[in-house]
Amino acid sequence: MQSDIPDVLVVGGGNAALSAALMALESGASVRILEASPREWRGGNSMHTRNLRCMHDAPQDVLVEAYPEEEFWQDLLRVTGGITNEHLARLVIRSSATCRPWMRKHGVHFQPSLSGALHTARTNAFFMGGGKALINAYFRSAEALGARIDYDAEAVGLELDGGRFVAARVQFKQPDGSVREERVEARACVLACGGFESNIEWLREAWGVDAQGESPADNFLIRGTRYNRGVILQDLRDQGADIMGDATQAHMVAIDARAPLYDGGISTRIDAVSLGVVLNRDAKRFYDEGEDFWPKRYAIWGRLVALQPGQIGYCIIDAKAVGRFMPAVFPGIQAETLPELAAKLELDVEQFMRTLTEYNAACRVGTFNHTVLDDCHTEGVTPAKTHWARPIDKAPFYAYPLRPGVTFTYLCLKTDESTAVHFGGRPSPNLFSAGEVMAGNVLGKGYTAGVGMTIGTAFGRIAGTRAAAAALGFPGEDTARIIEERDRAAA
Numbered sequence: 369m370q371s372d373i374p375d376v377l378v379v380g381g382g383n384a385a386l387s388a389a390l391m392a393l394e395s396g397a398s399v400r401i402l403e404a405s406p407r408e409w410r411g412g413n414s415m416h417t418r419n420l421r422c423m424h425d426a427p428q429d430v431l432v433e434a435y436p437e438e439e440f441w442q443d444l445l446r447v448t449g450g451i452t453n454e455h456l457a458r459l460v461i462r463s464s465a466t467c468r469p470w471m472r473k474h475g476v477h478f479q480p481s482l483s484g485a486l487h488t489a490r491t492n493a494f495f496m497g498g499g500k501a502l503i504n505a506y507f508r509s510a511e512a513l514g515a516r517i518d519y520d521a522e523a524v525g526l527e528l529d530g531g532r533f534v535a536a537r538v539q540f541k542q543p544d545g546s547v548r549e550e551r552v553e554a555r556a557c558v559l560a561c562g563g564f565e566s567n568i569e570w571l572r573e574a575w576g577v578d579a580q581g582e583s584p585a586d587n588f589l590i591r592g593t594r595y596n597r598g599v600i601l602q603d604l605r606d607q608g609a610d611i612m613g614d615a616t617q618a619h620m621v622a623i624d625a626r627a628p629l630y631d632g633g634i635s636t637r638i639d640a641v642s643l644g645v646v647l648n649r650d651a652k653r654f655y656d657e658g659e660d661f662w663p664k665r666y667a668i669w670g671r672l673v674a675l676q677p678g679q680i681g682y683c684i685i686d687a688k689a690v691g692r693f694m695p696a697v698f699p700g701i702q703a704e705t706l707p708e709l710a711a712k713l714e715l716d717v718e719q720f721m722r723t724l725t726e727y728n729a730a731c732r733v734g735t736f737n738h739t740v741l742d743d744c745h746t747e748g749v750t751p752a753k754t755h756w757a758r759p760i761d762k763a764p765f766y767a768y769p770l771r772p773g774v775t776f777t778y779l780c781l782k783t784d785e786s787t788a789v790h791f792g793g794r795p796s797p798n799l800f801s802a803g804e805v806m807a808g809n810v811l812g813k814g815y816t817a818g819v820g821m822t823i824g825t826a827f828g829r830i831a832g833t834r835a836a837a838a839a840l841g842f843p844g845e846d847t848a849r850i851i852e853e854r855d856r857a858a859a
């Protein structure tokens with residue numbers, strides 16, 4: 369008779385968790401998955417995704433041209449400002465070249481990037497049906513391989529013996545709203561339960577109070593799931609696990625201020641920034657809107673807005689920009705004149721006009737081309753706009769109010785290539801981590817589109833294989849070879 373104790377307990381129900389679960393199942397381990405959300409909200413932030421970033425030395429089905437390891441690494445190095453671990457980053461990058469056949473085997477299909485999708489046809493492989501389809505396919509595959517899945521099941525604490533995982537304390541939400549707590553043992557455990565981005569209290573504590581005496585986090589919106597509350601991260605921190613990173617660092621996007629507090633998803637992102645200017649509450653510009661291609665810069669704008677008074681920004685464009693960016697779910701606030709627009713935004717009209725007039729006069733328009741770092745720039749205005757600078761002078765004018773949209777936080781469990789959770793520098797023999805809960809090892813700050821899913825897939829697959837090895841007693845050192853063989857078999 370099969371024991372009730374699973375070989376591998378997976379905490380989480382997103383991409384990293386399911387990648388781990390599938391690898392563990394393929395290794396012959398019995399797997400139990402705990403997903404904090406109800407079934408209809410399963411999949412965490414992963415359900416909101418569209419693609420993963422992949423290296424490739426030659427065209428690969430949906431990926432055009434080449435995106436070699438070195439270029440991927442340099443992109444990552446640039447956005448993180450060097451706050452990354454090169455060894456782990458290269459491990460992620462290399463695995464992205466070969467993991468997709470295995471993903472296909474578990475039901476994930478890919479499609480070429482759509483127009484308007486951040487110029488990513490070369491670097492990012494898009495999921496047919498988006499992240500929701502990927503999540504549904506993985507759950508289906510995990511179920512078919514015999515996984516036990518619990519929804520409304522939030523792990524609230526871990527029982528450890530030294531650094532060894534013994535059991536999780538789990539709260540099961542009952543249909544009547546009550547909660548039943550249970551102790552769930554397993555031979556090994558993978559933590560893939562996200563960051564702490566959905567925990568407003570923790571964000572408040574991390575961000576403190578700004579120069580205006582305001583709590584910036586009160587004005588943050590969360591782009592994804594409400595279930596990544598960092599409960600286990602907090603518990604492990606209290607139990608002496610090695611934690612790394614800055615609690616204020618996160619993937620933060622400027623999103624429409626009219627978005628809901630949670631789960632607004634991709635459609636609330638405002639992609640018009642590089643085509644216009646962004647003003648703060650004082651009707652002043654504060655950063656170079658044309659610094660680089662939008663895929664390389666969109667993830668810094670949430671933080672930039674977070675550092676402005678009142679954590680609000682206004683992206684202003686004119687009729688020339690319409691049709692050149694992914695349409696947002698909320699319509700732009702429209703006006704026939706700039707003063708009328710300023711009034712509609714309740715900004716100081718005089719200062720607004722001073723900022724726009726100065727900017728317009730500073731534009732040196734060469735050959736506008738949004739697909740290259742063109743020569744349209746400003747002269748004699750601070751901050752400069754270094755590319756795609758054209759006067760905002762053609763009615764109608766539009767404004768999109770912006771708030772910081774937190775995607776995921778970077779404070780995380782410190783790990784190494786084994787994905788083991790560390791205690792005082794020593795790796796746990798049976799407790800592993802994957803995805804956002806450890807992504808800060810690679811992402812100290814900044815972001816490049818699609819790397820979240822690449823990190824979750826790479827480390828999820830290692831964590832699942834390692835956990836199965838720990839539970840079933842085969843050598844964890846064989847992990848790289850096992851993954852290589854599975855990739856080859858699936859190709």
Ligand SMILES: Cc1cc2nc3c(=O)[nH]c(=O)nc-3n(C[C@H](O)[C@H](O)[C@H](O)COP(=O)(O)OP(=O)(O)OC[C@H]3O[C@@H](n4cnc5c(N)ncnc54)[C@H](O)[C@@H]3O)c2cc1C
Binds near residue numbers: 379403593598803822
């Ligand atoms: C709107 C949006 C769009 C994005 N687009 C992309 C994209 O196109 N490409 C890309 O690479 N990245 C994208 N990202 C980032 C990407 O979603 C993450 O990097 C990735 O999904 C992280 O995967 P994960 O499995 O670690 O976390 P998640 O997918 O968030 O999964 C965490 C899981 O843990 C569960 N959980 C949390 N706490 C507990 C607990 N205590 N007990 C049990 N379960 C728990 C949650 O319910 C959830 O199922 C996007 C994010 C958002 C919000």
